[in-house]
């Protein structure tokens with residue numbers, strides 16, 4: 001019989017012991033211990049408890065086919081980044097080029113020849129020429145790996161969000177050559193704000209945080225025998241590298257985006273005039289499961305260009 005606060009925790013943990021699956025038992029027991037410790041440590045009031053229950057319910061209510069508020073708040077609290085870093089780089093003991101998948105990957109982007117442009121309709125943003133290299137943990141090139149890439153326009157919008165962009169604009173799939181290399185042309189992406197119309201917005205406002213992700217290009221690298229790697233390479237010149245709203249930026253993923261000008265240096269494509277950029281990055285993949293995740297989105301939005309809402313970071 002429960003006669004004190006401590007008895008509640010003991011009673012719940014005793015019931016957890018009934019779970020047949022050992023891993024489920026372990027996860028549930030830790031969750032109960034930490035949740036109860038949180039209530040004790042904070043002396044959580046009844047009103048605060050009601051408020052938190054409302055926030056959790058709202059996370060689910062705002063989640064749909066094209067938006068996942070639960071994943072967004074996990075990122076905004078650093079949980080996604082922690083899970084990623086703990087499960088890659090030899091169990092978190094080495095630097096890794098793995099990163100968050102993000103909500104904007106679409107399956108089936110067009111397969112392209114090495115060096116091809118993935119700019120499929122007139123798109124704001126300077127040209128950028130990207131060269132990547134995929135190696136294993138011993139530094140040996142991985143040939144024949146599929147590399148699916150995607151990025152925003154110079155206005156910070158993915159094609160699926162922006163009806164003005166062609167289907168699959170700034171998306172493409174490449175295959176590494178015998179040296180593990182691949183290359184392509186796109187436009188230099190811009191940073192973009194994460195949605196703040198729900199609990200994530202309330203969280204950021206409460207802390208005086210901005211809602212920007214630094215500019216980045218996404219990479220999804222897969223080959224049978226290797227763990228599928230989601231990666232993002234962030235622009236070294238972005239002002240928000242240290243304050244990514246999703247805590248995704250790691251030292252291993254700050255890419256050197258180098259600015260050039262055709263006045264002094266011709267671009268790889270002679271048709272380019274003026275400012276252009278280049279980026280080279282090396283990705284290290286590990287042995288493991290090569291399956292692909294379920295795509296978080298399936299198609300393009302129709303109608304108006306979405307209105308982006310920006311939060312300022314308070315000093």
Ligand SMILES: [Fe+2]
Pocket residue numbers: 102104216218
């Ligand atoms: Fe992104």
